Amino acid sequence: MIVMKFGGTSVENGAAIDRACSIVGERISRRPFVVVSALGGATNGLLQAGELASRRELDQALAIADTLETRHTELLPSTASEFARLRELLRALSAIGEFSARTQDLIASYGEALSSLIFTEKLRQHGYQAAHVDARQCIVTDDNFSKAAPVPDETAARLERLARPHIEAGRIVVMGGYIGSTAAGVTTTLGRGGSDYSAAIVGAAMNAEEIQIWTDVDGMLTADPRVFSGAWKVKEMSFAEASELAYFGAKVLHPMTVLPAVEKKIPVYILNSKRPAGTGTRITAEPRPCRNLIKSIACKRGITAVTVSSSRMLMAHGFLRALFEVFDRHRTPVDMIATSEVSVSLTLDNTSRLDEIVEDLRALGEVKVDRNMSLICLVGNNLKYTPGIAYRAFGSMRDINILMISHGASNINFSFTVDDKDANAAIEKLHSDFFREFDAEVFEPV
Ligand code: ASP
Ligand code: MG
Numbered sequence: 140m141i142v143m144k145f146g147g148t149s150v151e152n153g154a155a156i157d158r159a160c161s162i163v164g165e166r167i168s169r170r171p172f173v174v175v176s177a178l179g180g181a182t183n184g185l186l187q188a189g190e191l192a193s194r195r196e197l198d199q200a201l202a203i204a205d206t207l208e209t210r211h212t213e214l215l216p217s218t219a220s221e222f223a224r225l226r227e228l229l230r231a232l233s234a235i236g237e238f239s240a241r242t243q244d245l246i247a248s249y250g251e252a253l254s255s256l257i258f259t260e261k262l263r264q265h266g267y268q269a270a271h272v273d274a275r276q277c278i279v280t281d282d283n284f285s286k287a288a289p290v291p292d293e294t295a296a297r298l299e300r301l302a303r304p305h306i307e308a309g310r311i312v313v314m315g316g317y318i319g320s321t322a323a324g325v326t327t328t329l330g331r332g333g334s335d336y337s338a339a340i341v342g343a344a345m346n347a348e349e350i351q352i353w354t355d356v357d358g359m360l361t362a363d364p365r366v367f368s369g370a371w372k373v374k375e376m377s378f379a380e381a382s383e384l385a386y387f388g389a390k391v392l393h394p395m396t397v398l399p400a401v402e403k404k405i406p407v408y409i410l411n412s413k414r415p416a417g418t419g420t421r422i423t424a425e426p427r428p429c430r431n432l433i434k435s436i437a438c439k440r441g442i443t444a445v446t447v448s449s450s451r452m453l454m455a456h457g458f459l460r461a462l463f464e465v466f467d468r469h470r471t472p473v474d475m476i477a478t479s480e481v482s483v484s485l486t487l488d489n490t491s492r493l494d495e496i497v498e499d500l501r502a503l504g505e506v507k508v509d510r511n512m513s514l515i516c517l518v519g520n521n522l523k524y525t526p527g528i529a530y531r532a533f534g535s536m537r538d539i540n541i542l543m544i545s546h547g548a549s550n551i552n553f554s555f556t557v558d559d560k561d562a563n564a565a566i567e568k569l570h571s572d573f574f575r576e577f578d579a580e581v582f583e584p585v
Contacts, residue, residue, distance in 0.1 A: 140306055141166065142347045144174040144316060144338035148355045149412040150254055151179035153214055159258070160265045162353065162415050163311060167267065169348070170306050172341055174316045175258045176334040177250025181207060182317075185225075189246040192229040193238035200229045215257045225249055240284035244318075244328045248275070251315025251334070259313040270305040271313050277301055278319030278340060280327045287319060287327035289336075291399075294319075295344035303345065314341070335396040339407070343399035350400055351419075353412040356391055357585050358420030359384060362436045362570050364585070366563050369570060371582040374418065375426040376434050381407075383518045383552050384437050392422075418583075426520075430578035432528070433519035436569055438562055442474070442512045443490050444542060445497070448482040449504025458503065459483070465499040475514065475554060477543040484543050486514060486556060512542065513562035516554040517569065523550045535572035539565050 143166070145159045163171050177185075184203050192200035208222040228246060232238060255271060262269035277297045280287035305312045316334025320326050329336045335352055342350040359381065362370040378401045385392050391409055400407050401424055410419035447462060462483060466473050469492040473485045482504075487493070493508070500506045522528055529544065532553065544555045557565050574582075 140170040140172060140345060140347050142174060142338050142342040142345075142350045143171045143353060144334055144351065145176065145258075145353045145412065146334065146355070147176040147179035147181070149353050150175055150177075150258065152210075155412070156214065156258060156261050157265075158415075159353065159412055160261050160267075162412060163262065164265060164267055165415075167311065170309075171311050172302065172306065172345065172347070173258065173262075173311060173313045174334060174338040174341060175251065175254045175313065176316050177254050178210060178257075181210075181250040181254070182247055182331070185246050185250055186243060188225075188229060189232060189238050189243060192232040193236055195233050195236060197229065197233040200233070201226060204229060211253050211257065215253075215260050218253050218256065221249060221253060241325065244284050244287075245326050247328055248315075248318040248326045251317050255313050255315035262311055262313065268308075268310045269313055270302075270310045272302050272305070274315045274318045274337065275320040275324075275326055277314060278329075278337060279322055280319040280329070282321045282325065282327065284327055286330040287321075289319065289329070289340050289399075290322070291340075291344065293322065294340060298341060298344050302341075306345075335392060336399075339396045339399040342405050342407075343403045346403065347405055350396075350405055350407045351410055352392060352396070352407060353410050353415075354391060355411060355413060356409070357411045357414065357417050358409045359391060359422075359435060360585065361434070361574055361582065362566055363438060366438070367566055367570055369574075370585065371574070371577055372585045373420055373434050374581055374583055375421045375423065377426050377520055377551075378407075378422055378424055379551055380426075380434050380518050380520060381420075381422045383516070384435055427580060429519070429521060429581045431519070431574065431576075431581065432521050432525055432531075433517045433573050434581070435518050436566055436573070437516045437518060438566060439474075439488070439514040439516075440559055440562065442514045442556060443487045443493065444484055444509040444512050444556055445487065445493075445500070446482050446484040446507045446509070447500050447504045448507070450481045451504075461503055462500070465496055465503075468499070469496050471496060475543060475545050475556070477545060486512065486543065509542065511559040512556045513559050513565075514554055514556050515562060515565055515569070516552050517573070518552050520551050522546075522553055528553050531572070532569060535568045536565050539568075 188200040188203040259271040279293040316337035360370040407422040
């Protein structure tokens with residue numbers, strides 16, 4: 140049995156869904172369990188409608204519902220009844236004037252609830268035997284709305300009961316991703332982008348042979364192809380490498396995906412639904428050895444670096460604690476940290492509270508803010524065993540100014556920040572140095 144997950148762009152319209160159905164049909168002998176995202180953009184639309192309704196802009200909210208209804212009923216007319224219910228909900232929201240996390244999950248759940256019904260029907264139209272299972276009956280979670288965590292044993296038991304018999308009978312099972320419910324039956328979601336997570340939860344619970352994430356890229360690449368045209372595809376990488384890359388902005392795989400699959404050593408494939416003949420990227424617990432030092436160069440743009448300098452206080456007892464308390468108080472996560480004798484530099488992704496943070500930090504020392512920075516990250520298992528990575532990396536970029544450096548605790552990443560305007564040149568130079576030759580076992584041209 141395999142899990143095949145199709146993301147929003149792979150089910151965005153009738154043509155995409157037909158393509159996805161053929162991809163599933165070609166793999167029928169492997170007994171597919173399909174997990175689908177909402178139609179591309181539907182989750183955003185639903186949440187926006189809920190937001191507008193709760194701000195008492197009901198007309199605009201209902202207009203979004205109309206647009207979504209047209210999109211869905213064109214694919215499956217019977218979904219109209221669900222939209223009647225959605226409108227009732229939106230009206231209730233505008234009467235109450237609030238949009239709690241619990242209600243957000245309920246509204247957002249329409250996306251996957253509908254896409255999974257549509258996908259099931261399309262498979263039948265293609266002539267396959269397909270069974271729909273409701274994620275809200277299978278994926279049991281806690282009640283941490285908008286970011287619920289699965290309860291693995293209960294989920295596994297439900298899947299065995301509700302989905303396994305269909306698989307045994309040779310039917311393709313289809314379930315919406317992203318959504319679940321509490322033991323008491325209240326709808327929850329696993330967090331944005333959570334369909335990958337659903338796929339991993341199902342794969343782990345049902346001991347799948349593999350999990351296939353069908354998306355709109357060929358797999359993990361050695362660099363962002365929009366920045367660098369000479370990037371190659373990585374045929375195989377470790378879970379640790381993939382999650383490192385996901386964190387650094389390679390928006391191919393939800394990092395949480397890796398967790399349930401890693402534990403059970405189930406391989407995850409990233410595959411392109413627009414080019415299904417490709418071999419994608421295989422992500423496993425222990426990939427084959429690689430002759431290149433790194434697998435990929437990731438980059439996160441628009442990073443802000445904050446540096447606090449204080450010759451007097453830095454080494455004093457309690458200084459770092461006071462410093463981190465500031466970020467904690469303003470609920471702002473810190474990405475990367477570098478310290479020197481007299482200063483501490485930190486990078487932030489989220490700068491919505493920057494002014495308040497800077498004001499509080501002034502009590503600790505002199506504060507400098509560098510906006511428009513890029514965080515560049517070299518990722519590869521081999522970095523664990525290779526000394527001198529900094530020397531080599533910086534040798535490739537002699538004329539580029541580097542602000543902060545960090546060799547991640549996982550030992551498989553080496554990151555540093557440069558000015559945004561230097562990022563492309565840095566990536567190009569690093570790529571031509573670290574990928575002068577490619578290990579043909581591990582990389583392939585795109
Ligand atoms: N539809 C959800 C979202 O847009 C979940 C997913 O697509 O993975 O966040
Ligand atoms: Mg996604």
